[in-house]
Amino acid sequence: MNKTLWEKVLAFSFDQPNDQYGFSTRLALENHWTIHFTQSAIIEYKKFLFLAATNNEMVSPSEIVDIVWHQHLIFTNSYSDFCDLLGKRIEHIPSTHNRSEFDKFKMAKERTKELYEVNFGPQLAEIWHYHNELDSLHLERSSYEISKLRxxxxxxxxALSFPVCLVLFSFLIKINNPNFLIAYLLLFVVVILFLKFYVRKSFLSLYDTIKSNFILQNLTALEMVFFRENKLDAVIHGVVNNLIINHKIKILTNDRLELIDESxxxxxxxxxxxxxxxxFEPMSYKELCKTASQKPIxxxxxxxxxRIRNRIFDSKKFANVVILVMSILGFLLSIGFSRFITGVWRGKPITFLLFAIVPLVLVSLYYINQVLNLMFTTIIPSVFEDKARIATAHEKNWEWDYFLYGNIIVASSFMPLINYNTNSVSSNNFTSSGSCGTSSCGTSSCGSSCGSSCGGCGGD
Structure with missing residues (x-):
């Protein structure tokens, strides 16, 4: 292994200083990758081109490495400079998917794996063994759409109340008020307490199966802030607060912000x-927050x-827990609705029952929403709190401090500004993400799709 060349390759940066939409940001944005995974994919791409430059036989990238390669080909100057550093122009050879080429590309992949392991050790599975890195979570997809059920x-x-009413009619009319109402409310409380225990235990068990995943283990502090808060402006609060604390921004008397240090x-x-x-001239925080939320970074x-939330949210294990919660609460509410129907049918007073059912419906809806978010707002963040404390104990890190303590560490003069009354930048709807974004080939001549179109690169 040419260690001198490798050190130069590893030090080569694909980004220009302070680019707002540079190579790594664009790569991460278009593929919906986390920061750490993006940087890891870039390093694996460097390893791949290093192998291509230092060997005369054909090598072939993984699907994810190929996505990075496609992106780099678009940055023509950077790609040329990188090839100059390698001492060889690495040509991208698309796969035509012809049967005659199958063996050639299969051998190239096997050769790549052998060369990689000799030079760098075992391949990083999430980047080399999966078309979609989130498949490494090994979460079976649910056949039910939880958002639709909710x-x-x-x-x-x-709808369930009517058959329940028919089945329980003879039983319901035997129980007089207020005995029914008291027993019904107590039953509801017991069921909610049981569900809270069950849901937490089930989600902890689910997280235990995925917590060792390379992607989850390396989420950044600000990614965890967004995980927990589900609001992009919560992240922006922390960033701006640190600039205020470090005297790079000051708050004016009219509650506007002024930049005093442009470094x-x-x-x-x-x-x-x-x-x-x-x-801008001194600007309001509301305007700054809105502008920042639209920036690629x-x-x-x-x-x-x-994208990570979506994958967990759509998994069979997650869906089974949520469906059970909705089924139990739905059946319990249907009993109350059935009692209401029998009361109307028999001409009995139903005022108190109505006053009880409405809050129970609201409580049920609220609790279901809590269940949907518990994994992301509580379970996963609680695991990262220990990591955050270790990080801040060894070296002062404002991002992990902000994740741990939130608004407690926000400057007192800044607090009134972050409490503005506006709609959240983000919503509670989980958005799906495409696998290739707009980077699927760009201006390169690599066929019709991001991953599978690349066979490899020549060794000439």
Missing amino acids: KNFLIYTI FVENRYENCIVEIMKD FEQLQKATY
């Missing part, structure tokens, strides 16, 4: 805020986190 929960419950730092989120404010963080 939307129609009340409709299904009301850049190592944190790219802070640099993005600085770039925004350089182009913050949009990327939101999309990458949503």
Whole structure:
């Protein structure tokens, strides 16, 4: 192995300083990748081209490495400079999927694996063994759409009330008020307490099966802030707060923000805020927050986190828990609705029952929403709290501090500004993400799809 060349390759940067939409940001945004996974994919891509440059036989990338390669080909100057560093122009050879080429590309993949292991050790599974890196979570997809079931929960419950009423009619008319109402409310409380225990235990068990995953283990502090809060402006609060604490931004008497230090730092989120404010006179925080949320660097963080949420949310294990909760609460509410129907049918007073059912419906809907978000707002963040404490104990890190303590560490002068009354930048709807984004080939001559179109590269 040419260690001198490898060190130069590893040090080569694909990004220009303070680019708001540079190579890595664009790569992460278009593929909805996390920050750490994006950087890991870039390193694996460097390893691949290093092998291509230092061997005379054909090598072939993984699907994910090929996505990085496609993106780099679009950045023509950077790609040329990188090839100059390697000492060889690496040509991208698309696969035509002809049967005659199958053996050639299969051998190239096997050769790549052998060369990789000799030079770098075992391949990183999430990047080399999967077409979609989130498949490494090994979560079976549910055949049910949880969001649709949640939307129609009340409709299904009301529809269930009529057959329940027919079955329980003779039983319901034997129980007088207020005995029924007291027993019904107590039953509801017991069921909710049982479900809370069951849901937490089930989600902890689910997380135990995926917590060792490379992608989940390496979520950043700000990605975890978004995971927990599900609001992009919560992330922006932390970034701006650190700029205020470090005296790069000051709050004016009219509650507007003024940039007083235009110098850049190592944190790219802070640099993005600085770039925004350089182009404006003192601006309101509401305006700054809105502008920042539309920048690629913050949009990327939101999309990458949503994509992970989506995969867990759509999994069979997650769906089974939610469906059981909705089924139990739906059946319990249907008993109350049945009692209401029998009361109307028999001309009995139903005022108190009505006053009880309405709050129970609201409680049920609220609890279902809690269940849907518990994994992301509580279970996963609670595991990362220990990691955050370790990180801050060894080295002061404002991002992990902000994840741990939230608004407790926000400057007192900044608190009134972050409590503005506006709609959240993000929504509670989980958005799906495509596998290739807009990077699926760009201007390169690599066929029709991002991953499978590349056979490899020549060794000439």
